[in-house]
Amino acid sequence: ANPVKRAAKKITESLQGDASAPADWIPGRPGPQPPTVAEPTEPREPLPPKPDQSGPDTVSPTGQPTGADQARVAQSGSYLTNAQGTRLYDTDHSLKAGPRGPVLLQDHHLREKIMHFDHERIPERVVHARGAGAHGVFQSYGTASSVTKAGFLAPDVETPVFVRFSTVVGSRGSADTVRDTRGFATKFYTSEGVFDLVGNNIPVFFIQDAIKFPDVVHAAKPHPDREIPQAQSAHDTFWDFVSLHTEATHHTLFFMGDRGIPRSYRMMEGFGVHTFRLVNAEGGTTLVKFHWKPKLGVHSLVWDEAQLINGNDPDFHRRDLADAIEAGAYPQWELGIQTFPDTPDQTFEGIDLLDPTNMVPEELAPVQPIGLMTLDRNPSNFFAETEQVAFHVGHLVPGIDVTDDPLLAGRLFSYLDTQITRLGGPNFPQLPINRPHAPVNDMLRDGMHQTAVHRGVAPYRPNSLDGGCPFTAGADMSAYIETPVRVPEGSKVREAPESFADHFSQPRRFWLSMSPVEREHIIGAYIFELGKCYEEAIRVRTLQVLANIDPELCAGVAEGLGLPAPEPTVPLADVEPSPALSQVGGTWPVDGRVIGILTAPDGDLDGVHAVRDAVLEAGMVPLVVAPTGGTLGSGAGALTAQRSYVTARSVEFDAVLLAGPPAVGGDAPGVRDGRGAPAARQASSDPRVDQLLAEAFRHGKAIGAWAGGETALAAAGVPADAPGVVVAGSGTAVLERVRELLGSHRVWERFTTRP
Ligand code: HDE
Known part of the structure; x- marks a missing residue:
């Protein structure tokens, strides 16, 4: 008799039978129905689900368009208004008691305009502050389907992406072509949720354990007393740290090489660095390393050129990326994976896959292409997109899981944490650039900058009041299920495994893989960087590190510094070069030159x-x-x-x-020689x-x-x-x-x- 009760009964019945509610878990992916809901809040009968249980759509309760129409809402109508939509007749003069009189406290327009301006800046990223972004699309080849069930890696699936490239050390306004590692972070807006591949242009990292991250970053950042130098590694604290902390040797050698000064973001490789675990539909697992291979090849500046550019065009990389996209020369990268059997020891050819200072040469494990990314659209608003994009290594989708790399573990913690400071609260996933393209129905509520108008009364589970919604999914409905990896037994220790102790074999492989001209660049880079240090002891200590890599490298740098070359203190490793690491010798497309x-x-x-x-x-x-x-x-x-x-x-x-x-x-204006006279020529x-x-x-x-x-x-x-x-x-x-x-x-x- 009671219509509400009648509706409720109907819903309860439908949930127990052939329910229609969750039929669209993942479009195009039929799966078993969700579990029957029988929640224990008797005696009250469950209310019918609200008309919209599809999660935190950012809808305005007054019916104003939002979401995709956000830009229109931010800027509509031809007349200048205040933030409340009231039209203004003058925005150039404060309200005064007469043209020469005092400004009145009651000027609410002045107050609003200045208040908003005062708060225009957000904290810059603690690392990777300087960056440039672009939108694009990822086209899957389907070749990874045997090793992962990730929907976006199935054949012919197209996924929108946003990429942010960055330098690591400098501030937001620092120059682009400094010697540094480059960030290469990609957000895939997949139909199963967001997947972020937050990588760098160098395949290894400075440290093996996340607990060392504050140390390496403090050492690389400007000196705390005078806050100089900006965006440089050529200073005492950096070389002090890396010469004492020899696990940094491999990464340091990489960015003393040409990869530290890329010609263009379009001509950089990208690496996931850590080993990830892929899971296929049958539950089979494979260990992988992700690689981005640029279609234009890997190319660099030369150091003198890079330094000139810092003065001439500090936005060189940002401009290059935006200009190329605007001109239709869309940069492309192939995504590839190196695959390794998921054995209990997680090593491959003697290389510990959990040590992020290690890489696996492509000659031992070829990079297998799995898809193509094309960047084809510049952001419309730098702040809204490039600055507010929030990456996180924990943004994973079914079929992609993490390993026990201790560096990765710390990152899983860090990235969410940092966004709270940077983006002002826990609701940053609602910012347009961060919004998943998959339906969202979380039970996260309220908080700073909440822009969603959530429906329903029961943001908890179990519930009966919202008809049991939202439901949990099973593995066959694209639920993210952690791989039940066996954890090795042991005692709690603050220790690294013995296999992490070799800091010189892999750097030696890198050095031996370089062509003569690349070696010369590396020697020049060390001479420059160490020559900028004030402390002789740091130069001497670094030479000892270099001696443990290779005598020719050490002798070259020692000569440039005017110091004796020491003898190695470890036996030089007997390693094969990896020709794939050299950037010299190939021929490449010339697009966008x-x-x-x-x-x-x-x-x-x-x-x-x-x-x-x-x-x-x-x-x-x-x-x-x-x-x-x-x-x-x-x-x-x-x-x-x-x-x-x-x-x-x-x-x-x-x-x-x-x-x-x-x-x-x-003798044209402004052209004078050093003495101020027209240049002799x-x-x-x-x-x-x-x-x-x-x-x-x-x-x-x-x-x-x-x-x-x-x-x-x-x-x-x-x-x-x-x-x-x-x-x-x-x-x-x-x-x-x-x-x-x-x-x-x-x-x-x-x-x-x-x-
Ligand atoms: Fe990051 N890193 N990172 N990092 N990282 C950040 O997150 C951190 C590491 C990388 O364009 C921060 O949102 C820790 C390796 C990129 O927005 C922060 C450790 C690799 C970007 C953070 C690492 C990266 C970041 C700062 C050691 C390559 C820029 C702002 C455990 C595989 C993303 C932010 C963008 C940014 C922490 C090491 C890549 C603080 C604790 C290894 C490309 O969360």
Whole structure:
């Protein structure tokens, strides 16, 4: 008779039989029905489930659109309003008692505007503060299906992603091209929940146990007294720590190598670093390491270039990523896995898979491609997306589980914790960039910055008042179930296993895998970094670490520091090199490379047109450089200069072309030699062009010239017959050769190496 009771009865009956409520657990994935609900709150009859039990949709109780329409809600209507939607007639003057009188306390608009401004900043990330992000899509090949049941790795599944690249040590406003490790964090918005792969561009880490993280970070950050240097490892506290704490040797060697100064985020590898455990539909497990392989290859800057860029364009990497995406040169990475049998000792070929300072050479365990990621959309708002995105290694989906790597264990704790400080409370998953694309029906409630309007009265389990909702799922309904891994027996200890004790064999493998030019870069990096330390004892101690890796490395650095090279204190490990670690020797696509074309009003403008078209055709970016800004030539053949001799610097270009002799402009405003007089120069040169060519040459970049452009080479000290200098009869002929040179990234022959 009572309609509420009638409805309740119907619902109770339907739950016991062939229930329709949970039919859409995971779209397209039929599974058994959820367990029957018989909750013990008798004698009261259960209420019917509320019309919407689908979780914390961020709906406005007044019916205003939110969610996908958020942007419209944030900014709608053409008139300026206050935060409450009241239109304003003036936002430029405070309310005063007369035009020259005191400002009135009652100016609520002034108060609101300044209050909001005062709170515009949130704490920056304690590490990885400086970053750049992009949206994209991950297309699964399905090749991982035999080892994981993760839905997003099934054949042909497409998953939206957001990636944030970062430096580690510097503050939010620090320069991009400092020597540092780079973060490579990916959020997969899968239909089974969010999966975050929070990795770096270096496959190993400084420490084996999370409890050392504050130590390594305190050592790398600026000195606590003067807060210098910014975003640098070249200082005493860093080298003090890593020379005492030799488990950091492998990672340190990696980022003293070229990977510490990537050419572009688009040209970096990414690594999950830890060993993860994949679980397939039958419950079978496989240990894996994740790798991102860039389609453009792995390329780096040279140190001198990186330092110049820090001054010339501190946003170099951020700009490069955004420009490439805007230009349609979408960067792509293949996701791959190295797989290892899940044996009780969790080692592979003698390598302890739980030690994150270790890697497994690709020659021993090939990287098997499992999908392709394409970044195709820039964020619309840096703060809302790149700054507020919150990654967490514990954001896992069924089919991907963690191992007992003690570094990973600490990270599982840390990432949630840090977001509470950074994003102001526990509700950061509701921020648009963090919202899962899978339905959310948690029982988390209230708290700072709660924007969801939850339904129902029973955010607890068991309940009968919300009809038992939400239900728990089984393994066959995409529930996340931890793998019942057997835990080794033992006593509670603060100790590392014996297998973590070897700190030098793997660094030695890395060193032996480098080409001569890469070794020279590493030696140069150590000389620079240690040369910046004040304490001699730190240099001496580091040389001892290097002696334990390789005598040639140690001798090279010792020579540069003017110190004796010590003898090793451990036997040098007998290890095979891993050629896959070297960045030199391959040929790669040239998409998105930047070609500077120097010309002058009387240069070969027709040739420049032809070269520009050919550069664009090849998916590269042409930038025309002229003595001043403005237009060159007239009519149909007119050219716009994107850079002038004042704004162009060599570091912006991957190759430089000279279309005719550059203008002689050394007495142009602002160009003076060291004594303040107009720069002394050869009659045929402009000091800015000389500098540009000399830098490009020194940095191993291809240089091309035609139509008399070669006359500028001599004045810049560039031999016309040097490797990678191309002189030909036409611009397109020059470009063709330059393009081939770009395929190997740099003209490696130009760099000196020791015999
Ligand atoms: Fe992180 N790390 N990390 N880390 N990490 C953070 O989380 C931490 C480690 C990595 O673009 C923080 O949201 C601990 C390894 C990336 O938003 C913090 C330990 C690897 C990012 C944190 C590590 C990483 C972070 C700071 C040692 C490579 C940037 C802000 C146990 C596999 C993510 C934040 C982004 C960020 C803690 C070690 C990668 C404090 C305790 C190893 C890419 O939670």
